[in-house]
Amino acid sequence: MLTGKPVTAGGPAQTAVAEPDASSAKARSLWTDAWYDLRRRPMFLVSSALIVLLLVMSIAPGLFTSASPRDADLAAHYLQPPNWSHFFAEDWLGYDGQGRSIYARIVYGARASIMVGVGVTILVAVLGTVIGMIAGYFGGWLDSLLSRITDVFFGIPFLLGALVVLTTFENRTVWVVILALAFLGWTQIARVARGAVITVKQADYVVAAKALGASTSRIMYRHILPNALAPIIVVATIALGGYIAAEATLSFLGVGLAEPTVSWGVDVSTGREQLRNAPFTLIIPSVMVSITVLSFLMFGDAVRNALDPKLR
Numbered sequence: 001m002l003t004g005k006p007v008t009a010g011g012p013a014q015t016a017v018a019e020p021d022a023s024s025a026k027a028r029s030l031w032t033d034a035w036y037d038l039r040r041r042p043m044f045l046v047s048s049a050l051i052v053l054l055l056v057m058s059i060a061p062g063l064f065t066s067a068s069p070r071d072a073d074l075a076a077h078y079l080q081p082p083n084w085s086h087f088f089a090e091d092w093l094g095y096d097g098q099g100r101s102i103y104a105r106i107v108y109g110a111r112a113s114i115m116v117g118v119g120v121t122i123l124v125a126v127l128g129t130v131i132g133m134i135a136g137y138f139g140g141w142l143d144s145l146l147s148r149i150t151d152v153f154f155g156i157p158f159l160l161g162a163l164v165v166l167t168t169f170e171n172r173t174v175w176v177v178i179l180a181l182a183f184l185g186w187t188q189i190a191r192v193a194r195g196a197v198i199t200v201k202q203a204d205y206v207v208a209a210k211a212l213g214a215s216t217s218r219i220m221y222r223h224i225l226p227n228a229l230a231p232i233i234v235v236a237t238i239a240l241g242g243y244i245a246a247e248a249t250l251s252f253l254g255v256g257l258a259e260p261t262v263s264w265g266v267d268v269s270t271g272r273e274q275l276r277n278a279p280f281t282l283i284i285p286s287v288m289v290s291i292t293v294l295s296f297l298m299f300g301d302a303v304r305n306a307l308d309p310k311l312r
Contacts, residue, residue, distance in 0.1 A: 034306040044302035050295040058111040064088065067104035069262045074099045079278040096267070096281045097274050105267055106288055112263040113292065115174055116181070117244040123182035124189055125236045131186070132193025133220060133228075137201055147194070154187040159249060166255045177256055181243055192235050196228035203227070234304040241296030248289045264289050 038044045057064055067090040077095035082102075086092050093102040135146040165180045166172055200206065201224055209219050250256030251265025252272075259266060264285040271282030 034303070037306040038302060041302050041306070043298050044306075047295045047298035047302065050291065051299060054110055054114060054292060054295070057107055058114040061107045061111065064107045065090070065101075065104050067101045069100060069105040069108040070260065071101070071104075072099040077101075079274060079281070081278070082280055082284075093284050094278070094280055097270065097278070102267070102281065102284055105262055106264070106285065108262045109264045109267060109285065109288075110292075112174055112257060112261055113244050113247060113265070113289070116177055116247040116257075117240045117292075117296070119175075119178040120181045120185060120243040121236050121240045123178065124186040124239070125232065127182065128186040128189030129193045129225075129232055132190040132195075133197050133225065135190070136194040136197030137216075137220060137224065143194075146190075150187050150190050153184060154191075156184060158184055159246060162246065162250060163253065163255050166250060172256065172258055174257065174261065177247055177250070181246060185239070185243065188239065189232055189235055192231050193228065196231050197224055200224050200227045230307045234300060234307060237303055238297060238300030240300070241293035244296070245289065245293045 065088065077091075077099035079097060080091065080095040080099075082094035083089070083091045088103070090101045090103065093106065096102055096105070131146055131150070135143040135150075161184045162180050165183065166177065169176050169180075206219060206223050209223055214223075247256055247263070248265035248268060251258070251263055252269045254269060256265055257263040267285035268282060268289070271278075271285060274281045
């Protein structure tokens with residue numbers, strides 16, 4: 001006769017069901033881990049807030065001031081000093097040598113600087129990524145040819161080359177400056193993309209995709225590009241601030257943007273003429289350039305630390 005204890009509903013069977021199944025837990029991707037890490041970084045939050053403010057200022061400057069950046073009144077406002085008690089008013093940051101509101105020009109000048117930075121970054125990211133992916137994936141003589149072309153462009157001093165290119169244009173608009181800077185600035189991203197593709201193409205899932213007969217385009221854009229994108233984004237984000245600084249530098253030298261375009265670089269260039277009498281005409285737009293460049297550098301540095309597990 002069997003004398004064992006009866007198995008009840010609350011016995012071992014129920015306990016086995018209650019145990020969590022580790023395989024059902026959804027694995028977090030690199031981007032998810034990076035987002036969780038970024039949300040805890042004060043540097044990322046501060047830089048993101050500044051960047052959002054600058055983007056809103058460039059898209060809708062009318063939200064920040066009703067004054068015109070081109071209205072000039074030499075008789076009433078010639079080099080009038082800032083009135084720090086009038087927050088966000090027309091005379092808050094004073095007037096320049098032509099009697100124009102510096103605050104209005106700061107607000108409207110954000111559009112040109114942000115457009116140059118973002119436009120150059122998008123162009124160099126696309127061009128550098130395509131060249132780097134082709135060189136890294138196919139290798140051989142094509143890699144050697146593209147690498148030597150990249151080395152030639154990389155050996156040209158960036159600002160000096162941009163200065164030479166821009167002097168050939170009489171009408172230097174925003175798009176001319178963007179194309180000139182992008183023509184010389186794609187080399188770094190091309191090198192980063194090439195190295196990332198060489199590393200990724202040796203992964204097992206890429207080898208398996210080739211064995212299954214996947215086309216070259218599908219392998220490159222469905223398997224290699226998403227996994228090589230992280231270092232490209234980091235480099236592009238950090239470089240964005242440098243392109244804004246380059247535009248201001250070229251405008252200061254007189255070969256970048258010019259009147260009637262409203263730009264911080266143009267204001268820095270015109271403000272140097274009044275450096276002794278009214279230094280604020282030079283200092284205020286220079287501070288805005290510095291804050292913008294620093295914001296993008298801090299943002300890019302935070303993204304780099306979040307996407308690189310070795311830096312956490």
